[in-house]
Amino acid sequence: MPGEDDFELAEVPVAAAADGQLLVRNTWMSVDPSARLRMQQNGSPYLPAFRLGEALEGWAVGEVIESRALGFAVGDRVLHPLGWREYALLDAAGAAGTPPELIPTGDGAPARRYLGALSWVGLTAYVGLFDVAELRPADIVFVSAGAGAVGGLAVQIAKLSGHRVIASAGSGEKVSYILDVLGADAAFCYRDGPAIELLRDCAPEGIDVYFDNVGGEQLEAALDVMRPRGRVALCGAISAYNGEHRVPGPGNLFNAVTMGLTLRGFLARMYAHRMPAFRDQMRSWVEDGRIVYAEQCYSGLEQAPRALMDLFAGRNVGKVLVQIADDPEEG
Amino acid sequence: MPGEDDFELAEVPVAAAADGQLLVRNTWMSVDPSARLRMQQNGSPYLPAFRLGEALEGWAVGEVIESRALGFAVGDRVLHPLGWREYALLDAAGAAGTPPELIPTGDGAPARRYLGALSWVGLTAYVGLFDVAELRPADIVFVSAGAGAVGGLAVQIAKLSGHRVIASAGSGEKVSYILDVLGADAAFCYRDGPAIELLRDCAPEGIDVYFDNVGGEQLEAALDVMRPRGRVALCGAISAYNGEHRVPGPGNLFNAVTMGLTLRGFLARMYAHRMPAFRDQMRSWVEDGRIVYAEQCYSGLEQAPRALMDLFAGRNVGKVLVQIADDPEEG
Numbered sequence: 001m002p003g004e005d006d007f008e009l010a011e012v013p014v015a016a017a018a019d020g021q022l023l024v025r026n027t028w029m030s031v032d033p034s035a036r037l038r039m040q041q042n043g044s045p046y047l048p049a050f051r052l053g054e055a056l057e058g059w060a061v062g063e064v065i066e067s068r069a070l071g072f073a074v075g076d077r078v079l080h081p082l083g084w085r086e087y088a089l090l091d092a093a094g095a096a097g098t099p100p101e102l103i104p105t106g107d108g109a110p111a112r113r114y115l116g117a118l119s120w121v122g123l124t125a126y127v128g129l130f131d132v133a134e135l136r137p138a139d140i141v142f143v144s145a146g147a148g149a150v151g152g153l154a155v156q157i158a159k160l161s162g163h164r165v166i167a168s169a170g171s172g173e174k175v176s177y178i179l180d181v182l183g184a185d186a187a188f189c190y191r192d193g194p195a196i197e198l199l200r201d202c203a204p205e206g207i208d209v210y211f212d213n214v215g216g217e218q219l220e221a222a223l224d225v226m227r228p229r230g231r232v233a234l235c236g237a238i239s240a241y242n243g244e245h246r247v248p249g250p251g252n253l254f255n256a257v258t259m260g261l262t263l264r265g266f267l268a269r270m271y272a273h274r275m276p277a278f279r280d281q282m283r284s285w286v287e288d289g290r291i292v293y294a295e296q297c298y299s300g301l302e303q304a305p306r307a308l309m310d311l312f313a314g315r316n317v318g319k320v321l322v323q324i325a326d327d328p329e330e331g
Numbered sequence: 332m333p334g335e336d337d338f339e340l341a342e343v344p345v346a347a348a349a350d351g352q353l354l355v356r357n358t359w360m361s362v363d364p365s366a367r368l369r370m371q372q373n374g375s376p377y378l379p380a381f382r383l384g385e386a387l388e389g390w391a392v393g394e395v396i397e398s399r400a401l402g403f404a405v406g407d408r409v410l411h412p413l414g415w416r417e418y419a420l421l422d423a424a425g426a427a428g429t430p431p432e433l434i435p436t437g438d439g440a441p442a443r444r445y446l447g448a449l450s451w452v453g454l455t456a457y458v459g460l461f462d463v464a465e466l467r468p469a470d471i472v473f474v475s476a477g478a479g480a481v482g483g484l485a486v487q488i489a490k491l492s493g494h495r496v497i498a499s500a501g502s503g504e505k506v507s508y509i510l511d512v513l514g515a516d517a518a519f520c521y522r523d524g525p526a527i528e529l530l531r532d533c534a535p536e537g538i539d540v541y542f543d544n545v546g547g548e549q550l551e552a553a554l555d556v557m558r559p560r561g562r563v564a565l566c567g568a569i570s571a572y573n574g575e576h577r578v579p580g581p582g583n584l585f586n587a588v589t590m591g592l593t594l595r596g597f598l599a600r601m602y603a604h605r606m607p608a609f610r611d612q613m614r615s616w617v618e619d620g621r622i623v624y625a626e627q628c629y630s631g632l633e634q635a636p637r638a639l640m641d642l643f644a645g646r647n648v649g650k651v652l653v654q655i656a657d658d659p660e661e662g
Contacts, residue, residue: 037589044589045559215585228376229601234587249580254546256565256596258368258375263594265587270560 001312002039007305014087017068022078022090022100026062027327029083030115031298031307031320032149033236034267046267056084059120061103061111063328077103079114086301086324098269109286110329116319117153117293118282120268124235125153125211126278127271132233132264133209135161140203142222143167145213146187147174147294149319150235154211155182156291166202168195168218170314177317181292195221211235220250226261234265294318332643333370338636345418348399353409353421353431357393358658359443360414361452362629362638362651364567365598377598387415390451392434392442394659408434410445417632417655429600440617441660447650448484448624449613451599455566456484456542457609458602463564463595464540466492471534473553474498476544477518478505478625480650481566485542486513487622497533499526499549501645508648512623526552542566551581557592565596625649 017023034047035058043049050056060083064076069092072078080100082088090100103114116122128150129135141158145151146167155178158165167184169175170191178187186202195217199207203225210222210232222232255261285291296316298307304322311320348354365378366389374380381387391414395407400423403409411431413419421431434445447453459481460466472489476482477498486509489496498515500506501522509518517533526548530538534556541553541563553563586592616622627647629638635653642651 044586046591047589234584236588246582248582249584251577251579253565253580253594254596255375256594257567257598258378259596260377260598260601261596263584263587265585265590265592267588267591270591 002036002305002309004305004309009302015089017066017089020069020092022064022069022072022092023066024060024062024078024080024082024088024090024100025065026060026083026086026088026324028062028112028115029060029301029304029322029324030058030121031304031311031322032058032121033311035308036312046269055082057081057097058083059115060084060088060324061114062088062325072100072102077105077111079103079111079119083324084301084304098272107283109283111327112295112321113286113293115321116149116295117286117291118279121149121319122153122282123271123275123278124150124268125157126282127268127274128211128233128235128266129154129157129161129209131271131274132235132266133211133231135163135209137162139208140164140205140227141166141209141211142199142203142207143184143211143213144190144218145169145236146178146182146184147317148213149316151211151213152178152182152294152318153291155184158209158211159183160285160290166199166207168198174317177294181294190218196224199225206230209233216247220252223250223252223255223261226255226259229260230262232261232263234263296320298322300324333367333636333640335636335640340633346420348397348420351400351423353395353400353403353423354397355391355393355409355411355413355419355421355431356396357391357414357417357419357655359393359446360391360632360635360653360655361389361446362635362642362653363389363452364642366639367643377600386413388412388428389414390446391415391419391655392445393419393656403431403433408436408442410434410442410450414653414655415632415635429603438614440614442658443626443652444617444624446652447480447626448617448622449610452480452650453484453613454602454606454609455481455599456488457613458599458605459542459564459566459597460485460488460492460540462602462605463566463597464542464562466494466540468493470539471495471536471558472497472540472542473530473534473538474515474542474544475521475549476500476567477509477513477515478648479544480647482542482544483509483513483625483649484622486515489540489542490514491616491621497530497538499529505648508625512625521549527555530556537561540564547578551583554581554583554586554592557586557590560591561593563592563594565594627651629653631655 038050078100081098141163143151143154146155147169155167165184166186167178168190175187175189178184188198199221206225206227208230213236301324369381409431412429472494474482474485477486478500486498496515497517498509499521506518506520509515519529530552537556537558539561544567632655
């Protein structure tokens with residue numbers, strides 16, 4: 001587990017925008033579990049490792065203060081992957097990754113919403129259910145880390161789609177939030193006993209879909225109560241992110257053979273093509289007031305390491321955001 | 332691991348066929364790894380547990396000696412699920428499971444072929460590749476237990492479909508058989524070192540599909556060399572069938588998230604609807620002499636327990652069969 005000492009707040013000169021580039025003053029950034037994964041030495045094609053001595057990366061929104069790129073003007077709001085810094089120099093064509101995206105004006109949503117419900121976090125919940133787990137009518141759905149950013153949206157999307165939803169979290173307060181605010185049908189605190197017993201109590205008839213944000217004991221429990229042809233969307237395994245060694249997988253993976261189960265891992269960026277369909281659906285839910293979106297906000301870039309550590313300690317409800325600069329929208 | 336003492340050869344009276352039933356004199360039966368699974372106390376909907384004091388079950392072929400069912404005449408050859416006995420009393424409509432199936436005459440294949448290449452074993456290899464692992468052009472395929480009944484067919488079907496194929500087995504002899512007879516591109520003996528090193532040597536460019544017959548260390552190795560969007564068909568985990576306790580799953584299941592991998596378990600009976608398409612394809616390969624089909628035959632029902640134990644000890648190449656009675660075809 002990284003500590004505050006592993007981070008350094010450094011001042012470096014920022015170059016002016018060259019042809020095809022824009023300079024953005026970041027207002028908000030997102031703190032995601034995947035940042036921890038990118039601190040490992042060997043990344044994956046989808047999650048390249050951070051480099052020591054260079055700024056971290058993560059989703060951010062900000063205001064264009066200089067543009068030499070077609071389609072972007074000073075004052076535009078953009079969503080881009082270069083958070084963890086005050087100023088971001090971006091290639092408009094995305095030479096170094098996902099290109100920056102103009103945030104529409106006039107839809108009433110503050111820019112920081114594009115770090116949450118309307119962006120990759122929301123897309124993760126949406127494609128995890130519909131594309132990865134291939135949600136079908138009458139499926140019973142279990143979501144772990146149901147009070148988290150992704151889990152909280154997965155619970156709500158599954159409920160809005162007419163499913164029975166069970167969720168878990170790490171405190172009684174979070175369980176109340178899941179039941180009373182997010183509207184899950186049943187929920188448990190995983191610290192209250194063996195996951196298999198808690199889950200069986202909440203899902204006596206079994207489950208068809210498991211949206212897995214944690215791995216470990218809850219994944220094994222889910223594989224024990226899965227009904228035939230059940231599906232697991234492997235979204236994260238936060239229980240194992242900080243270990244130095246490999247953590248054994250579920251001891252009942254063989255249930256997949258006898259019950260015809262599917263486990264499929266994913267990152268939202270593998271389903272980028274689904275963003276337009278997702279945004280259409282989510283905007284209409286947001287406009288109708290049918291989506292609750294909790295945010296836990298920290299103020300100042302220097303708070304970002306603590307925000308990440310709080311996330312891993314489970315001290316968050318909903319999306320963890322850091323405000324980097326005054327936001328003109330909220331001024 | 333069961334021993335010979337756990338089996339009893341019992342003589343019981345066989346009832347005459349009632350309305351809708353047929354009595355079959357079994358000639359050959361199949362010995363499958365799944366028999367071991369059905370010796371556990373709690374079965375699954377797809378693999379019900381055997382009951383103590385009753386005959387085991389397993390695929391068999393035989394000759395109808397009495398029929399009170401439409402569509403079956405004395406002398407017909409049938410494939411059915413009631414092996415592990417000399418005479419089987421079957422419900423033609425399949426009241427107690429899969430209904431008996433007439434074996435066509437005149438296609439030149441001996442009836443026992445319907446216990447192997449042309450039946451459930453072949454279907455397992457076929458749907459494991461095409462339906463479960465969703466084999467795509469240019470995929471590199473790895474098959475464990477490649478000298479076994481299912482694995483040997485999976486190797487050949489993948490080769491006939493134009494893929495690069497790597498396979499593993501438990502002896503140098505089997506590796507030679509896989510390379511020289513079955514035509515795999517590369518093969519290794521898993522006893523020669525860490526699976527990950529042996530597999531990396533055989534598949535320096537990685538793999539896209541893993542047809543998993545064994546679980547354990549080879550599954551973990553496969554998850555380490557999978558390319559993005561790779562797929563695992565979980566067909567069996569023979570390495571864990573005889574343990575009393577749960578065996579930890581792969582310690583790198585999280586690769587599924589970062590690489591977008593899918594693991595899907597299956598039993599052939601979940602894909603029974605694919606039998607006609609499979610049989611058409613396999614018959615044409617068999618007729619063209621393009622399928623090698625090894626059988627390891629035991630003589631006499633009393634040899635069946637030993638055949639099962641040899642299977643679990645890896646002392647088999649190809650399909651394990653027990654001849655229960657003289658076969659008129661081979662007389």
